[in-house]
Amino acid sequence: MINDTVLIIEPNFSGHRWRYAEWAANAYMEAGYRCVIVTEPSNASHPLVARLQAEDRAELQIALVAPPERSGRRGLSSISYARFHQDFRHAYDVASRGRGVALVVVPYVDYFFLALPFLGSPFGATPWVGITMRSNFHHDQVGVRAPRRPLVNAAKTQLFMRAIRTRGLKTLLTIDPTLAGWWMDIGHRGLKASATAAAIEYLADPFPDARAAEPELAKARLGLGSGKHVLVYGAINDRKGIFELAAALAARPSSKEAPTLVIAGAQDEEVRASLKAATAKLVPAPVVLDRFISIEAELDLFSACDVVWLGYKGHYGMSGVLVQAYRFGKPVIATADGLIGWFCRTGELGPMVDDLSVASINRALDVVLAGVPHATPGAQHLLERNTLSQFKKTLRQAVI
Template sequence: MQDFGKENWQRQEPIVLLFDLSIYGHHPAYIQHLIEYWEQQNLSGQLVIVVSPQFMQVHGDVVQFAQGLNSQTIQFYPIHQAEEQALKPRNSALNRNWRNVQEWSLFCRYAKQLKATQGIILYLDTYLLALALGQRSPIPFSGIYFRPTFHYPSFSHYTAFRKDKLQFWREKLILSRVLQQKQFQYLFSLDPFAVQVTKQIFATQKAVALADPIRIKREVKIPAQQLKAKLQIDSKRTVFLLFGALNGRKGIYPLLESLQLLPPETCQKITLILSGQANPQEQNRIENYIQQLKVANPVQIIENYQFLPEEEIFSYFNLADIVLAPYQRHVGMSGILLWAAVAQKPVLSSDYGLMGELVERYQLGITVDSTSPQAIAQGIEQCLQNKPIGDRQKMQTFAEANSAEQFAKTIFQTTMQT
């Protein structure tokens, strides 16, 4: 392992440790955004990135991008294979909690070995309980908190569940203990409403609102008419897009059930594009459902269960008339809202939690109770009424507030000023 410590300590330059052992989802994009900003701004010191060995294989493009910069200040450090193999599987609550403690120990170990002066944990939720129970960091550190819910009662569509009260109490207790830690510096959150409430409840300035990063300038690789022809979409139909992992969490089954509730003359106006990966069992279930649906329903459904290269994703959002986000009681933010906002396309979204609140406050589209097929069907009919949906100017404002540059700028300027 390369030792940055002695040389940089003598020059009093920072060694910033990015720590993220997750592989899929937003994680590789976040790391690349931070690398790009570090290099573009020519920040002083060293940026060391500790990841899983699998990350180096699955996201070789991100690693190659960093290497292609020929920078002497950016370096990936995969943990050892033996360290990864020793981590408990996440197949039970007990194992998950034990694994979280193991991962925290790895953060502390690499912080010491690399002589880091500052730590940034890109998924802090995993370690909150361990920190609340007394785990300590050898260096000052900050992290991104993805899934706060204790402030949800302040949202307009909040419906109380008995178990929520205990969850909210637990979150606030854990957060209060973490915020009191001497080495803990900043709690970043993609939820600006959570930041406001955190500052009020805990009388702290450690909570910082963070952009959920997206690249604002997007090129349409495949023009809409060309993509329509490729997918054989009837030009008279309204195109609804469900993008991302196709599973129950995304609300695909209430969505498909809602189509059965629509009259045939309405279904004739609809093309539904399902674009995203699904595991074999899920895909088989979806395909069987669609096959039965099509027997007596004239809706056009286009299924694409393949991974879509990032350069093609925007073409699908550009093609869509309505972007679907019928998540099932989803906690936190979703990049779907951002892709839609950049493409200036309205969403038909769940009204639950942060997503519902953002859609309504920024007028990004329509919100419905996404657990109800009847409510989704009514939302679809509303989308077909040829009336303007959402506010395009506010969509642009929402997208610009979440630029990739703003995301990285907030993290580095906040943590490196101390």
């Protein structure tokens, strides 16, 4: 049997994880492999699943694999890292039957990464590549603003150093450039990692090449009125800082220049009712698109809106919304925390807020809505690498 298949295993299609799975498949198909995206049956109605099933291409298949059945005695299953390790091992075992698997790709390895020192690879001897999005134990060493947890970070550092020596792991890709930098400058020297450790490479969180639409035409398609629009985009939950933004907008004086809040993305059940109440008295009335956003609508949103909100709370990782705003040349209002703050620290991309008070948010809104000029990021800005072509190239290089 020829090993010509790449399995891309991602049980959760929320957020941008389904896109990572599809983009990874495209990268390896372009390199001549057959690809199978493996996910759970709960995603059967997702647009990507429906499209791939309808296309039924030999070079790109979708496999729906249910998690393994578990007995009443949960044992290791009570630990999330171990439970996900079992799920991925089961998905691999089922999806690999009758196929020659050359490589496994895990678009979100944080599910089980810290279980690797104890449980080993869930894919046996098969080579694999993982993408980490939540490794933040190193942030206090590289100038990223995040909660200080010295004992937790020390323990996670040791687990990380053991995990990257797992059998079969060829490359650990990270959407956090500071992790790759930490590894080169501190990690591999200061902690004396084994020569058998996987490579750690930066994988720029991508946004597909696209041209902005004419703003007025985009507004017309979305049903937006005239004036300024502030966009909150993606999975809508409390961590988006949406309630704080709504409170700040409600506190602004009424005027015909008041900005319109645009909330685009499927809302968590926990926030839907309370968000409706929080925005009920805003003038102008907010525009709310509580649904899965198509690619066409996404392009229109970033073309039509004037400001992109990134005042997230309790979020210390990367944001694809930041990349989208940069690609469309739209200023952001960003938290000073985490990687969002690290990328926005120079002020080139828009004002930052140190806290989510009404006063802080409105000061930032005043600056950006007044069109106060900011330095235009140069061609060497790190976000220039956040393209789909660079993403695919990095994934292919990870297995050379």
